Each structure stands twice: as structure tokens, then as C-alpha cells.
Amino acid sequence: MTGRLSPRVSRMLREIYAAPLDPGYWDQLQRRIVARVATERVATERVGTRSPGDPWGAAFGAWARAGVVAAGLAVVCAGLATWRSRVAEAQATQRAYETMLTTPSGTVWLVDATGVSDGSAP
Amino acid sequence: MSVALALVPGEATGSTAAARARERALILAAQDGDSKAFGSLVRLHQRRAYAVARSIATTHEDAEDAVQDGFLHAYRALDRFLPDQAFGAWLHRIVANAALDVMRRRKVRDADALPDTVATRFHDPAEASDLRGRLRAALATLTGRQRAVIVLHDVQGFRHGEIAQALGIPEGTARSDLHHARMALRRTLEVVRV
Numbered sequence: 001m002t003g004r005l006s007p008r009v010s011r012m013l014r015e016i017y018a019a020p021l022d023p024g025y026w027d028q029l030q031r032r033i034v035a036r037v038a039t040e041r042v043a044t045e046r047v048g049t050r051s052p053g054d055p056w057g058a059a060f061g062a063w064a065r066a067g068v069v070a071a072g073l074a075v076v077c078a079g080l081a082t083w084r085s086r087v088a089e090a091q092a093t094q095r096a097y098e099t100m101l102t103t104p105s106g107t108v109w110l111v112d113a114t115g116v117s118d119g120s121a122p
Numbered sequence: 123m124s125v126a127l128a129l130v131p132g133e134a135t136g137s138t139a140a141a142r143a144r145e146r147a148l149i150l151a152a153q154d155g156d157s158k159a160f161g162s163l164v165r166l167h168q169r170r171a172y173a174v175a176r177s178i179a180t181t182h183e184d185a186e187d188a189v190q191d192g193f194l195h196a197y198r199a200l201d202r203f204l205p206d207q208a209f210g211a212w213l214h215r216i217v218a219n220a221a222l223d224v225m226r227r228r229k230v231r232d233a234d235a236l237p238d239t240v241a242t243r244f245h246d247p248a249e250a251s252d253l254r255g256r257l258r259a260a261l262a263t264l265t266g267r268q269r270a271v272i273v274l275h276d277v278q279g280f281r282h283g284e285i286a287q288a289l290g291i292p293e294g295t296a297r298s299d300l301h302h303a304r305m306a307l308r309r310t311l312e313v314v315r316v
Binding site (some may be wrong): 027 | 123157160161164165168169173177182186189190193194197198246253254257258260272273276277278288307308311
């Protein structure tokens with residue numbers, strides 16, 4: 001393992017990356033963070049989603065999310081099923097039509113020029 | 123009565139049992155919705171959180187943004203935190219990720235702003251001639267992770283395990299990054315000196 005950097009370089013590094021020394025700075029930073037958290041808390045309470053002090057809201061928020069996901073899946077499944085049944089119906093109609101066109105409707109008797117049949121089936 | 127009012131907030135004092143018990147009480151109270159308790163947690167951890175953010179961010183302002191974002195993310199995820207875990211390690215990981223996000227946003231902003239502004243950074247010849255300027259130049263040659271590791275270890279005094287947890291890398295990788303970062307700094311400083 002490489003040893004530490006020279007004391008001079010280490011000191012310079014510490015100067016470059018030094019945290020603010022003024023205690024007032026940290027008080028202010030703490031206040032800003034707490035204010036942002038409070039804003040977040042008010043916003044989540046306003047829309048009825050979870051907040052740490054609101055276990056009922058947390059439970060309903062979770063169920064609401066699950067419900068939205070389930071409803072979305074149900075809509076997708078219903079759409080898919082409708083589409084597949086329509087495709088199957090169209091295919092069946094097409095097959096029936098093709099069958100009607102290609103299948104002979106009955107026995108065709110051979111008839112010679114005199115119009116008399118030899119009596120044999122084709 | 124709020125837990126936070128019953129305690130005297132101070133800086134993190136290490137891993138003593140009393141400090142851990144105090145911290146655990148604050149976490150439980152914060153999870154129960156006590157905003158003062160969360161404020162006390164902020165006070166306990168904000169300096170170390172800043173150190174983590176500063177090791178990744180290139181400026182003090184970005185580090186400060188990352189600390190605020192990190193605490194906000196931690197607050198949102200607080201109900202998923204198990205109080206017997208190490209809160210500091212958990213928080214540092216969140217702050218490190220917040221700092222990486224800030225840096226990504228900064229890159230996008232800088233890229234967007236490039237056509238309208240001067241593309242190259244101004245280099246003060248006087249600064250470049252002294253050790254601080256050379257050191258800044260040498261730091262710029264390191265990868266982001268190497269820079270974070272060397273700053274956290276050699277400047278902020280984090281242990282390898284703590285660095286590994288904060289950055290989400292194996293401890294061996296943290297050691298190896300530190301080794302390579304020191305080598306690269308020495309090499310660059312020597313080359314510039316010639």
C-alpha cells in the first residue's frame with residue numbers, strides 16, 4: 001500500500017476540501033434542511049399520501065397505489081381480451097367465406113355431347 | 123415531550139453505546155413524526171454528510187445542495203430504515219448518491235450552456251504556478267471515484283470500510299482506488315514540477 005502524501009500536499013488538500021468552520025453556517029444549513037423537510041411533509045399531507053406521523057395515511061396511500069396499479073392492469077387485460085376476440089371472430093368469418101368459395105356444392109355429372117350420361121360418377 | 127428537547131444535540135462523537143442509544147431514540151422519534159428529532163439527527167450528521175458530498179462534488183455549493191437533497195431523501199425513506207442499522211452509513215450512501223445526481227445535473231447544465239459561454243476554464247497563471255494550482259490540476263486527472271476515496275480517507279479521515287459503504291464499492295476496491303489515486307497525484311505533481 002502506498003504511504004500517505006507529503007504533509008504539505010495533505011495540508012493543501014485539506015484546505016481545498018475544508019468544510020465551513022463558522023458554527024452559524026451549520027445552524028443555517030440545519031434550518032434550511034428542516035424547512036425543506038417541513039415543506040415536503042405539508043405537501044404529502046395535503047395530497048393525502050403517507051407521512052411518518054400518519055400511519056393510517058401510510059396504509060391508505062399504499063393501498064391506493066396498489067389499487068391504481070391493479071386497475072391499470074385490469075384495463076390492459078380487458079383491452080387485450082377484446083382485441084383477441086375480435087381478431088378470432090374476423091379470422092373465423094374469413095375461414096367460413098373461403099370454405100364456401102373453395103368447396104364444391106355437390107356432385108357434378110359428366111354429360112357427353114348427346115346429353116346422355118354414361119352413368120358413372122366423376 | 124419531544125425526544126429532541128430532552129437531548130443536547132451535538133456532533134457525532136463516535137460509536138459509544140450512549141451515543142448509539144441517543145441516536146436510536148432520535149430515529150424512533152423521527153420515524154414517529156417528531157420533526158425536532160429529525161432536526162437533531164441533521165445536526166448530528168450534517169458535517170460528515172457534507173464531507174461525503176464534498177468528496178464527490180467539485181464545488182462547495184454543489185456539496186451543499188447534495189447534503190440538502192440527501193437529507194430530504196433520507197426523510198422520505200425513514201420509515202424503511204431499521205433503527206438497529208448504522209444510521210450514518212445509511213445516510214452517507216444516500217448523500218453520496220445525491221451528490222452523484224447533482225454532478226450529473228451539473229454536467230447536463232454545463233453542456234447546455236457551452237455554446238453561450240466561454241468553453242475553456244480560466245486558468246490563473248499565478249495559481250497554476252503554485253502548489254495549490256498544481257494540486258487542483260492533479261486532482262482533475264483522477265477519476266471521480268479515486269478523488270472521492272482519497273478525499274474521504276486522507277482529508278476527512280474516513281476508514282476504508284466507511285468509504286466502501288458510502289460509495290457502494292467493496293472495501294478492497296476502496297483500498298486499491300486510494301493507492302492509485304496517491305500514485306497518480308504524486309506522478310502528476312512531479313511531472314508538473316519539472
